[in-house]
Amino acid sequence: MELSTWLAFFAAAWAISLSPGPGALAAMSAGLNHGLRKGYFATLGLVLGIWAQLLVVGVGLGALLATSSRRGRSCRSSRARRERRRLNIGAAPFSDQESDISCRP
Numbered sequence: 001m002e003l004s005t006w007l008a009f010f011a012a013a014w015a016i017s018l019s020p021g022p023g024a025l026a027a028m029s030a031g032l033n034h035g036l037r038k039g040y041f042a043t044l045g046l047v048l049g050i051w052a053q054l055l056v057v058g059v060g061l062g063a064l065l066a067t068s069s070r071r072g073r074s075c076r077s078s079r080a081r082r083e084r085r086r087l088n089i090g091a092a093p094f095s096d097q098e099s100d101i102s103c104r105p
Contacts, residue, residue: 020028023046031039056062 027039027042027046030042
């Protein structure tokens with residue numbers, strides 16, 4: 001990687017890290033517009049939301065949902081399936097079998 005590219009990435013990473021995100025802005029806005037109590041509850045809601053997300057990821061529900069029924073999704077070509085199988089990307093952790101759901105042309 002060239003030095004100029006690395007320096008641009010480094011500067012962007014610092015700028016993004018130091019700037020407040022949408023959650024922090026929402027909590028600050030609620031606190032400034034509606035008082036300390038509303039700001040506290042906004043912050044509490046944000047914290048509970050991130051904990052819920054961590055819990056879902058921790059128990060593996062994201063992986064379970066990703067490998068569950070393919071209803072509503074577009075069919076992938078057999079070439080893409082072969083490539084995924086070759087690279088072992090997107091393989092179902094609970095089964096080595098190919099999905100028996102057929103795609104209609």
